[in-house]
């Protein structure tokens with residue numbers, strides 16, 4: 001009979017649901033003889049029992065020349081669990097759209113089984129391929145072997161975090177620009193900002209090919225680049241008629257249009273495109289009949305973030321339309337302008353969205369040289385007083 | 397610009413040494429101090445970026461994360 005190595009009654013509970021369990025995966029790794037996975041189970045069980053976390057993070061840990069990509073993690077019970085005394089996380093810059101060959105994944109896993117716990121997270125919330133758990137002294141070797149097979153580390157700390165994007169034109173007909181290419185170009189252009197943290201806090205880029213926003217860019221990134229179009233939605237009336245046999249177009253499509261800019265008379269679908277806000281509802285409901293217009297590009301939104309530290313923020317529109325496939329340099333310039341002012345006046349750990357709220361959108365726009373437009377208004381004003389600047393009155 | 401990357405890197409390194417154990421410095425603290433020290437006609441943000449990169453690539457300084465990313469002396473120094 002094999003000896004039972006561990007007692008993990010609380011962790012075992014987490015294997016009982018219908019879903020895949022991280023506990024099962026850690027046990028598999030431990031069963032293969034991985035000492036850090038064995039101790040990881042031990043310390044987790046103890047944390048659940050004591051209702052206390054046993055991890056510390058941060059400090060001086062990384063690879064030569066880089067300020068990001070490695071998150072230092074240490075255990076405060078190193079004598080009891082030596083296998084996880086150091087358990088650093090490595091963030092690896094994922095390929096745009098998360099496309100890998102199986103050969104590439106095998107090579108990454110081989111490196112990680114050789115040097116680390118063998119445990120991975122495909123993918124972290126920023127998008128990186130995450131390697132979980134290794135000691136400080138192997139970091140340079142892991143880094144070298146990863147770069148030898150064409151990978152690089154991602155961002156962490158107060159830097160540009162690893163940009164991420166949807167699969168865009170690689171698989172999706174709704175893509176209004178090449179989100180994977182732009183994501184790659186931005187990643188390469190901002191290598192210094194990605195690897196050498198110089199900001200008040202993190203900066204996330206996310207690129208979505210259309211307003212469906214499959215990467216949740218509007219809520220999860222400091223700069224969201226979302227595909228859109230300027231002309232009319234393309235309509236195939238014959239295909240609309242086909243849908244009419246199986247879909248209640250009035251109930252499920254036109255009446256659900258947020259601006260009520262659509263009409264259906266039982267035979268023809270009409271759209272007042274001037275009032276379409278590009279929500280994608282009708283296109284998603286009748287994908288064979290409707291598609292985005294032909295004059296495609298992207299909108300740039302700024303200031304979104306998840307709830308950590310301050311509250312959650314949704315991004316606000318800054319640039320309603322840019323031909324981003326051609327004019328990505330304009331995006332670089334806009335970033336540089338914003339980073340200058342945020343870098344100069346931002347508080348430590350203040351995201352750009354919070355900074356803009358603190359200094360006021362008007363002042364921020366003035367500093368970065370962007371003209372205000374009606375689309376930037378987030379909600380109707382609550383203050384009835386309007387102050388005109390003297391020179392504006394004189395200009396008029 | 398006439399200041400050299402090495403000169404700015406040296407001046408940054410002296411500052412990191414001087415503040416070691418007293419105050420954590422961010423990249424921007426060093427950049428502002430260098431522009432002040434060398435003058436904005438001699439030194440700009442781009443030059444400071446190159447100087448920080450040189451400090452990191454040569455291992456004279458390293459990054460530390462304590463609720464923010466700071467530039468510090470490596471532990472063995």
Ligand code: SF4
Nearest residue numbers: 166172175209210214
């Ligand atoms: S965001 Fe739009 S373009 Fe990108 S994958 Fe989703 S539906 Fe397709």
Ligand code: SF4
Nearest residue numbers: 257276277279280282
């Ligand atoms: S995309 Fe949205 S706003 Fe535009 S017509 Fe369709 S449902 Fe209406």
